[in-house]
Amino acid sequence: MSQEPAVIDVPFEPHGLPPSVAGAAATTVSVSVTDLRNLRYDWVASAIPGRLLDAPLPIHSSFYETYHETPIKAANDVPRTIADALRGQLAAQGYRIGPDHADIRIGVIRFHEDIPSAQTMNNCFYNLIPETVSVVAIAAALVEVVDASDRPVFVKYYHAAHKVTPWCSPGQPIWAPSLLSLYRTNLIAAMRDMVGQIIGDSHFQEALAKGGRP
Amino acid sequence: MKGAVIALAACALLTACGSIRFAVPYPSVGTPARTPGAANEIVNVVAKDDRTDPGGAVGRNGWQTLVPSNDPAGALAGGMRAELAARGYTVAPGHAQATLDLVSFAVDFLPNDLPLQASPGAPGGTVIATVGIIVIVRDPVARPVFAHYLQVHAAKPYYFNTSNAPDARTVLSEAMQSAITGMIADPAFQQAARRAQ
Numbered sequence: 001m002s003q004e005p006a007v008i009d010v011p012f013e014p015h016g017l018p019p020s021v022a023g024a025a026a027t028t029v030s031v032s033v034t035d036l037r038n039l040r041y042d043w044v045a046s047a048i049p050g051r052l053l054d055a056p057l058p059i060h061s062s063f064y065e066t067y068h069e070t071p072i073k074a075a076n077d078v079p080r081t082i083a084d085a086l087r088g089q090l091a092a093q094g095y096r097i098g099p100d101h102a103d104i105r106i107g108v109i110r111f112h113e114d115i116p117s118a119q120t121m122n123n124c125f126y127n128l129i130p131e132t133v134s135v136v137a138i139a140a141a142l143v144e145v146v147d148a149s150d151r152p153v154f155v156k157y158y159h160a161a162h163k164v165t166p167w168c169s170p171g172q173p174i175w176a177p178s179l180l181s182l183y184r185t186n187l188i189a190a191m192r193d194m195v196g197q198i199i200g201d202s203h204f205q206e207a208l209a210k211g212g213r214p
Numbered sequence: 215m216k217g218a219v220i221a222l223a224a225c226a227l228l229t230a231c232g233s234i235r236f237a238v239p240y241p242s243v244g245t246p247a248r249t250p251g252a253a254n255e256i257v258n259v260v261a262k263d264d265r266t267d268p269g270g271a272v273g274r275n276g277w278q279t280l281v282p283s284n285d286p287a288g289a290l291a292g293g294m295r296a297e298l299a300a301r302g303y304t305v306a307p308g309h310a311q312a313t314l315d316l317v318s319f320a321v322d323f324l325p326n327d328l329p330l331q332a333s334p335g336a337p338g339g340t341v342i343a344t345v346g347i348i349v350i351v352r353d354p355v356a357r358p359v360f361a362h363y364l365q366v367h368a369a370k371p372y373y374f375n376t377s378n379a380p381d382a383r384t385v386l387s388e389a390m391q392s393a394i395t396g397m398i399a400d401p402a403f404q405q406a407a408r409r410a411q
Contacts, residue, residue: 036363109317109346109363114266138266140317142348142363155361157315157348161266 008184009075010111012085012191017092018199024094027212028101031090033083036107036142072113072183079108082141082191089199095208102153102211103146110140110159111191113183137162137186139194145204147211154207160193162186233271235283236379239387241293241394243300249404252302256309257351257407259298261291264317264348272386273321275338275378280321287316290347294394301398303407310410311352318346318365321382323372334374341372343385345393349403353410360406366392 083106090104091097114136140159146152164186198204263285271279272286291314295305325339344367351360368388372381397403 036365038365107363109365136266140266142361144358144361152358152361155350155358157264157317159264159266159317 006072006180007075008072008180010078010184010187012081013188014192018089020094021205023209027208028096028098029090029104029208029212030099031083031087031104033079033106033108035079036109037111078111082106082108082195085195086198089195093199101148102208105144105146107142109142110138113137113187135164135182135186137190139190141194143198145207145211153211154204158194158197160190160197162189162193233279233281234377234379235281236383237284238282238286238289239383240289241387241390243296246297246301248302251408255407255411256304256306257298257312258305258307259291259294259312259314261287262313262315263287264315265319272319273323273382275323278378280379280382286319290314290316290390293390297394297398309354310407313350315348317348318344320344321386334376336374338372338374340369341381341385342367342369343389345389347393349397351406351410359410360403362400364393364396366396368392
């Protein structure tokens with residue numbers, strides 16, 4: 001018996017608009033994105049330790065299905081959502097979005113949720129073994145800024161981890177819709193944190209100023 | 215209830231619940247071919263640990279949580295310095311500066327079947343190591359000339375034992391070495407090292 005993956009949309013949800021940046025109006029930038037994740041089926045979570053999402057092997061069915069574990073995938077194109085988010089935030093800061101000047105190249109490395117194992121969930125569910133249980137959503141990307149001559153002027157790895165703990169209550173149904181909602185909210189928060197780190201980084205802004213003006 | 219009972223029973227059987235600290239291996243360097251021109255190039259390598267949970271667990275085999283007792287990023291940077299030296303580079307500061315950024319470092323145990331059937335020495339499943347690194351090469355005035363992300367895996371069968379730390383060490387060692395060799399063998403890395411002198 002194979003289980004259909006659950007699907008959740010993971011949009012970008014900012015907390016308001018970022019403050020404008022001095023000199024941004026004279027700076028033109030473009031954003032391109034590459035998906036560097038090594039995931040099967042675009043999973044963003046499953047009820048197994050999230051590190052498995054990076055594993056190249058298929059998940060053995062008998063063990064996981066016995067424990068009612070289901071992969072969760074994103075309904076939307078996550079790397080594209082991140083690139084669109086960055087464009088929107090940069091435009092809000094006053095930058096002109098267009099080609100031929102600085103290009104911001106985003107390589108999305110990780111975007112998934114680390115969820116405790118089925119065993120931990122069972123322990124928590126039946127309140128047999130007191131454990132601290134938490135869900136951690138992780139977003140990570142390598143960001144490069146290249147100038148109009150294609151020379152790199154900036155490169156940095158950004159990552160955000162958003163943790164919710166505790167989330168498992170004795171007697172709570174394991175696959176309640178509220179859990180999917182929690183995963184979704186946590187992933188959205190990680191995406192927002194990472195995009196916020198990028199646009200708020202003064203070194204990143206300096207690189208845009210250096211590479212984004214004629 | 216079934217899952218929890220299984221967990222408790224197997225835990226008692228293996229008497230190995232909880233955390234196991236183990237030393238991350240220092241990647242072994244073989245005898246790589248000399249890189250043409252390397253003798254004229256000076257490269258330094260520094261480590262940076264950008265894992266989500268530095269110092270925390272790298273994996274879990276059912277009831278055992280594996281925690282490194284040493285510094286994985288430092289071990290990888292040390293391995294990279296050794297490999298560069300073996301290829302003929304001079305490893306020293308002042309010229310090309312490579313930052314080895316460790317972004318993922320994990321061991322996953324994929325069991326063949328339910329742990330209920332576990333007994334010491336029985337086939338367990340497959341253990342997989344994942345090592346993800348970003349290497350950024352900068353010139354002497356700190357301009358980036360190269361940035362590359364590389365993720366590698368290594369896998370082997372494992373057997374249920376009171377400790378699977380040796381299995382973790384074996385696959386991690388292989389993955390670490392693959393990451394280092396893969397990065398240094400990349401012609402783009404070699405060109406960057408040359409340009410950054």
